Amino acid sequence: MKIEHHEWALEHLDTHLQAAVDLELWTIPFYMSAMYSIKDRNSTAYQLIRTIVNQEMLHLQCAANMANAYGLSPKINTPVYEGTYIPHLNFSLDPPESTKPYKPYTAEIGPLDELHINAMCLVEIPEFDTTKKEIILQSRIEEYGSIGAFYEALRFGAYLLRGKIKGGVRQVDYFSSFYRNMPDMIVTQSGAKGFDQVGLLIDLITDQGEGQCKVDETIPSVFQNTADDIEPAQDHFTKFNQIKTEGGDNGALLPETFPTKPCSEYTNEDKQLEKILIDQFTQLTSLLEGLFSGENPDNFFPIMASVGGAIRNCWEHGVTPKYSYAN
Secondary structure (H helix, E strand, O other), rough: EEEEEHOOOHHHHHHHHHHHHHHHHHHHHHHHHHHOOOOOOOOHHHHHHHHHHHHHHHHHHHHHHHHHHOOOOOOOOOOOOOOOOOOOOOOHHOHHHHHHHHOOOOOOOOOOHHHHHHHHHOOOOOOOOOOOOOOOOEOOOOOOOOOOHHHHHHHHHHHHOOHOOOOOOOOOOOOOHOOOOOOOOOOOOOOOHHHHHHHEEEHHHHHHHEEEEEEEOOOOOHHHOOOOOOOOOOHEEEEHHHHHHHOOOOOOOOEOOOOOOHHHHHHHHHHHHHHHHHHHHHHHHHHHHHOOHHHHOOOOHHHHHHHHHHHHHHOOOOOOOOOOOOO
């Protein structure tokens, strides 16, 4: 069943806003795990993925800011990494010829290899159908073929309900110093003016990630990292596709990654490393939920850094990172 666009209600928008938070959060451990599996931190692939991870943190902030502007206090749910499931995306809705180069793929945590780089490309794959004029609200939000299609639906619902926007509610801004050309990363206005700011955040997410097709193949300067991105004009899809096709280093193969061992061979020390990562990631998700509910945790960045160190430590001991006991 499909719900026609005029039936959008705040509950539908809330569902989409929470889904945006879920999807952006899902990408962070998935991308970080692949990045830290690379032995050479100076490799182009490592550096490119690092820039994308940083922007996914920004996108999570943007999604949470939008949710709070509409009165939804977003929940930070521990992501699930299983099979080929990527939350709220269904690639069978895309033209088969556009997704075929990136299959097979896996949505399970693992090193940077063909299956995982394929998944990364699919997550950021452009929205090829730019001719649709009517936005249909899906009764199942999993029925979006790309981030671009998902955010266009979110934009439409946000526009219809723009009168619900209240500026300045639990807004977070950790990244403005990296984006000197970006006017605002928070929603400070209410109503129609607030929607202009919401639209800007959606444009930021989709242009950086290649969630939509652009006439210009580079990220607009307003959305470019002005501080520490090695290729600030390139979107996520382009960067991932470069790693897939060129290995990230002038036609080389994918960079060397740490070898892993089966869980049956884990030592007590290995299991302790696994536990440390799960505990630290659980603490991180708790801090994120607090951050987006108006708290001001002073240990957010140290915990974020410790999660990265724990991921790397797992790989160096042949242990595949794990983020919850349920996965």
